[in-house]
Amino acid sequence: MQDFYFLTNNLFTSYTLQEEFPKLYDFKQDLTPIFSQIQALYDEAKFDSQNEHQFEDDFISKVLEILGWHTIRQEEKIIQGKLEKPDFLLFSSKETKKSYEKIPKSSRPSSNSFINVILESKAYNVAIDNKKVKDNPHFQILRYLSNLKLDFGFLTNGRLWRFYDNSKLSSQKIFYEINLEAIIQKNDIQAFRYFYFIFNAQNFIATAKIQEPIQTLFAQNTTAKTKIEDDLKSLIYGINGKDSIFEKIGSCIYTKNPTLSLDEVYQNSIYFIFRLLFIAYFEDKFSPLLQKHSYYNDHISIQNLLTIAQNNPDKHDALVKLNWIFSIFDKGEPNYDMPIFNGGLFDTTRSKALNTPKLFSNQDLYEILQISFSSH
The missing domain is CATH 3.90.1570.30 (tt1808, chain A)
Incomplete structure (x- = not known):
């Protein structure tokens, strides 16, 4: 890569x-x-x-x-x-x-x-x-x-x-x-x-x-942008026959943080959704490159969470793993040959409600990930 x-x-x-x-x-x-x-x-x-x-x-x-x-x-x-x-x-x-x-x-x-x-x-x-x-x-x-x-x-x-x-x-x-x-x-x-x-x-x-x-390059770039936008709309708002993950994520955040304003719930939900979609798109579109990566598929890929989340639905170990993956995208991990992905999307200080302990159970994450990755 x-x-x-x-x-x-x-x-x-x-x-x-x-x-x-x-x-x-x-x-x-x-x-x-x-x-x-x-x-x-x-x-x-x-x-x-x-x-x-x-x-x-x-x-x-x-x-x-x-x-x-x-x-x-x-x-x-x-x-x-x-x-x-x-x-x-x-x-x-x-x-x-x-x-x-x-x-x-x-x-x-x-x-x-x-x-x-x-x-x-x-x-x-x-x-x-x-x-x-x-x-x-x-x-x-x-x-x-x-x-x-x-x-x-x-x-x-x-x-x-x-x-x-x-x-x-x-x-x-x-x-x-x-x-x-x-x-x-x-x-x-x-x-x-x-x-x-x-x-x-x-x-x-x-x-x-x-x-x-x-x-030609600009035309291809426009096509890629349109595809990304269509994927975002479908997954966030539940159009084109897709279930909405926005309501599911927002409900979990508000349940654990009942004092948050609706705007804060919205902002934190958006950050979480965009993080998942960024990784989902990344793993799908660069699959041939990631197959050659020494560590990504075995140790970092978010798709591995589906197996963890499917087991012990009331536990929260999938969330621990997910936060670790987010941290790698935020800060990089040279031991795994992973660069920093600049832009601040994975910066924990910008979405503090997502740091709430036990925010998503394994069952919650399994449902969210199924929706996020099923269209990729």
């Missing part, structure tokens, strides 16, 4: 990363020569003393060339009456770059024709997201994309590389960010694939019969 230590992402689902990436892109391709070229360029000590332009010359522009891009640097654009100079305009082929260069110079400042991606780069030690509203590179690249009406942007300081899809507006910060420095330091060729296949020019080239790989 891939450890995504190098990735910060809320653009693609976990299923898309684990299952669709290796299918869409040629993960069997030998990327060693390409990885070695980029590793040879990487010099932290030198980068540390360079300004932005020097760093672009020595690293960014050379990496883009390795990735197959044809570039124009510091091209002037008139955006809403203001002069802007994106660091790089990226073209996926010589032909598209030549087509752009044939546009009359007087028209080019307001044109977005033939441009595949805009890249904004910063010096090695400059944060690409300083958490500010003003003078934040994150908002700078989004402004370029919005004003030029382009969908795709890259933002990098060489260490971190972000990919943005601006085709769908959102109030949240949505991106796919690779820590290339960490990958280089670990000499991790498998992790490098998650950098290379997204940021290389081929990902943005369409043919007469096949759309750009990146568009």
Whole structure:
């Protein structure tokens, strides 16, 4: 199972990363020569003393060339009456770059024709997201994309590389960010694939019969999201012929915590449901990978609880085991080769009523798990 230590992402689902990436892109391709070229360029000590332009010359522009891009640097654009100079305009082929260069110079400042991606780069030690509203590179690249009406942007300081899809507006910060420095330091060729296949020019080239790989990936990602949403609705609310686990869980929480408000019962029920659904989806969709995992199926899988919960219905040992599983997803367990699943879903401080002793009997859990896992 891939450890995504190098990735910060809320653009693609976990299923898309684990299952669709290796299918869409040629993960069997030998990327060693390409990885070695980029590793040879990487010099932290030198980068540390360079300004932005020097760093672009020595690293960014050379990496883009390795990735197959044809570039124009510091091209002037008139955006809403203001002069802007994106660091790089990226073209996926010589032909598209030549087509752009044939546009009359007087028209080019307001044109977005033939441009595949805009890249904004910063010096090695400059944060690409300083958490500010003003003078934040994150908002700078989004402004370029919005004003030029382009969908795709890259933002990098060489260490971190972000990919943005601006085709769908959102109030949240949505991106796919690779820590290339960490990958280089670990000499991790498998992790490098998650950098290379997204940021290389081929990902943005369409043919007469096949759309750009990146568009195929987005379509698959949308399908995965829809499937998750449908599963959630069916299980939580008991639609599509499914029994509702919401009422069952809420009833158990309120019985043991009669002083809780209805809102608190609701919030704790939602946390418990989402934890179960997260694990159920994870175990179902990544089953082939988990079969190869040294410990997961024998020691961690939540499906083992069905056997425990079925026996001694009035006891609570299944709940003890379940809380231990939740703890592993929350904090990780290196002895079992289990990474941390970030996001706070399994954080016990956010759902204190779920820490109530003897909250669910074995019989209660058996009924809940039967409903949760029967649709997976």
